[in-house]
Amino acid sequence: xxxxxxxxxxxxxxxxxxxxxxxxxxxxxxxxxxxxxxxxxxxxxxxxxxxxxxxxxxxxxxxxxxxxxxxxxxxxxxxxxxxxxxxxxxxxxxxxxxxxxxxxxxxxxxxxxxxxxxxxxxxxxxxxxxxxxxxxxxxxxxxxxxxxxxxxxxxxxxxxxxxxxxxxxxxxxxxxxxxxxxxxxxxxxxxxxxxxxxxxxxxxxxxxxxxxxxxxxxxxxxxxxxxxxxxxxxxxxxxxxxxxxxxxxxxxxxxxxxxxxxxxxxxxxxxxxxxxxxxxxxxxxxxxxxxxxxxxxxxxxxxxxxxxxxxxxxxxxxxxxxxxxxxxxxxxxxxxxxxxxxxxxxxxxxxxxxxxxxxxxxxxxxxxxxxxxxxxxxxxxxxxxxxxxxxxx
Numbered sequence: 001x002x003x004x005x006x007x008x009x010x011x012x013x014x015x016x017x018x019x020x021x022x023x024x025x026x027x028x029x030x031x032x033x034x035x036x037x038x039x040x041x042x043x044x045x046x047x048x049x050x051x052x053x054x055x056x057x058x059x060x061x062x063x064x065x066x067x068x069x070x071x072x073x074x075x076x077x078x079x080x081x082x083x084x085x086x087x088x089x090x091x092x093x094x095x096x097x098x099x100x101x102x103x104x105x106x107x108x109x110x111x112x113x114x115x116x117x118x119x120x121x122x123x124x125x126x127x128x129x130x131x132x133x134x135x136x137x138x139x140x141x142x143x144x145x146x147x148x149x150x151x152x153x154x155x156x157x158x159x160x161x162x163x164x165x166x167x168x169x170x171x172x173x174x175x176x177x178x179x180x181x182x183x184x185x186x187x188x189x190x191x192x193x194x195x196x197x198x199x200x201x202x203x204x205x206x207x208x209x210x211x212x213x214x215x216x217x218x219x220x221x222x223x224x225x226x227x228x229x230x231x232x233x234x235x236x237x238x239x240x241x242x243x244x245x246x247x248x249x250x251x252x253x254x255x256x257x258x259x260x261x262x263x264x265x266x267x268x269x270x271x272x273x274x275x276x277x278x279x280x281x282x283x284x285x286x287x288x289x290x291x292x293x294x295x296x297x298x299x300x301x302x303x304x305x306x307x308x309x310x311x312x313x314x315x316x317x318x319x320x321x322x323x324x325x326x327x328x329x330x331x332x333x334x335x336x337x338x339x340x341x342x343x344x345x346x347x348x349x350x351x352x353x354x355x356x357x358x359x360x361x362x363x364x365x366x367x368x369x370x371x372x373x374x375x376x377x378x379x380x381x382x383x384x385x386x387x388x389x390x391x392x393x
Contacts, residue, residue, distance in 0.1 A: 033185040035117045037077045042070050045112035046166035073106060084196035087225060101200055101225035111229045121180050127243045133232040139307050140360045143155045149254040150300040150313045153195045153265035157272040158289045161260035166201035168222040169287045170194050173238050197225040210284050235259060245282050250275050258307060272297045309361050316361035326354050327370050334374050
């Protein structure tokens, strides 16, 4: 079935639980299941999920029967029979070992369809200085913002949640979602997606006991799979009450967060120490804790470690560990290119990607040092007509 014939098939099916394209409401208004199931929303979700991945086998297989598969998803969502499929798990080891869980492609379409509808309503409640997984935000803007605050405050306090994704409590998360999602069917869909991640990261979680806990606390569903679009979105929703507490009740104007990394800045050491106690206490309500060692008040003139950089009021440096890791990674890819195991374009993209990241710091000398270590002309393996890799700097 083609996409056009699928559009035609949805006409006249109102009584069959299939949602016509015209039923798509403006995202974020009603948060109804009909909006999630609407044909135009599913088409948009499919395109988002496939963006940059259409060459992969599972994505291509879905696209070959896209209309039929989208209609099956639509029907399953409308009648409540849709359920998440099994995850594929693998590990990455940079910058540290993490278990990544990839949902089936059809599930990723559902994730996008849900976030298309509920996302705008939650987005309006997020603070402006929450920078992770949001349009128009990101790592580099978070670094810019921290430096902006560092030029206007004398001291900084960094807080980092211990095992953030393995620790997210499902009951608390669904309670937070339920304050905004009015349709019980949509909340039920969200609950199914949340439940699919239960205990996936159990090996990474170390039980923490909070006031009032009994033995049944061991059985509380917890954990979100790293790699899901919804997990990133749920994370922002989960910590939004903390953001509001810091901004509204503590009245910390110089506060920002990226996923589970937080920074509070002030001209008073004592005020920051009091805020730390209050934040740690409030995190207990979310069943979260912070790493104690880095949670210290420090002068901004000494540099604030933040998202791979050390940020000073007037300049930024790349963390030494990040430079070592990049040198090792680029050397491996350079050797692969020299040996013919990968093309020059792939190696070029790796170098450019690293440069585009570190250029947000004062790293000209570092870039020259790292890239200058490579013997670009060795064995004359550079194909005729390709640019001199030395120009990558």
